[in-house]
Amino acid sequence: MNNKWRIIFTSLTASIMLAACGTSDVDPEKETTGNAIEEPAAPETDAGEDTSSENDAEIETDSDEKTSVDAMKDAVETASDEQDYSMMVFPGYKLTSEEPGRDSLILEEDSEMFMRIETTPKDEESYTFDELYENTLELLKASSDGETPVELTDEADLPQADDIKSVKGAEVDSPEGHFTGYVIEREDKLIRVTIYAKEDNEHLKDFKDMAATIK
Template sequence: MKRKLNLLYVAAATAILLSACGTDTENENKDVKTNGTAGTTQEVETDTESVDDGTDPVPESQKVVLKDAILTESDEQDYSIYLLPTYTLTSEEPGRDSLYVEGEEEIFMRIETMKKEDGTFDYLVENMNEILKAASDGNAPVELTDEEKLPSGEDISTVKASKVQTETGTVTGIVFERGDMIVRLTLFDSPKEEHTENFVRMGETITTK
């Protein structure tokens, strides 16, 4: 029951704050589409060779983690991502997808992408912290600074991340820039954070289609 209340607080805070930023709400009742459009299975090499499939290469340090990941395109947003087996990408509404753990739908990562414009990054970081605060019944988020646990790779810059603890798990927010795109990830994981590493590693492969 507590997890459901937390998710309701997060959803309410996100809807209010994003509507102030001009989010299109005309399609908010749109049926959820399940499963992104999958590409071919990507057998990621574990040596130093680059992946040559016409897309940005998987970050060198993550090739073992992302072995057998599948290149998948979002149905509603202009990006592709490498997905590990047992994870499913669904579109909630325009501008917002969820990456679920199969069989554990309460554990997921929300993905939002926006075009890079003046002020957008700072707004998303501020909004992210408000969402985390709402999810934890008012507790202040703790900033994450360990670079090894944050997204990295070609063209990724200006990464900001924070985390809060709740009674049922952890909620982590990450905002980063990649080229002309800004990506915001919101991770809902268990107290042991079994999936946080995988979420981050998949998240850092997000690139424009």
């Protein structure tokens, strides 16, 4: 019990006892009313629940990071046949060339989940970084039959690497599927990746982590 309430409760109890001792005509068997003191209930708190939620979130984050590190240890650096870049490819994925200027990183067990990769050298760029991002928003909207893409603002949802100069991303969900697009700026090239995968699927994170290694 809170010390403040303990002192108040003790003082009131002592006062009642002294009053009782100084009164000789009180019938001990007479039922009294109005003098009972209820101990204040301690306020409820959900601090324990908050702490538990925070701990669960930290454990989940640590687990995700460990999974990414483990996958990266087994990844193989793979060069594109058609474009001037290489990337780390996790086990279970395959990099293939669709056509000049466009590759696909495919999940081998389900080819409907894949990441399309397009790169443009800085000295030959048709778009600026911002123009390519705006074009990517249009691409996502068209892919989802007119749904409006939502920009990804949390760094954890974007490809991250020390040598990435700029990165923007957006996602859109529709009956046709879940689509994510990233535009990445490196020292010598612009990179656009478009991911076709299920929302919150473990492979979506794999695609994002591998996109961060394109250089």
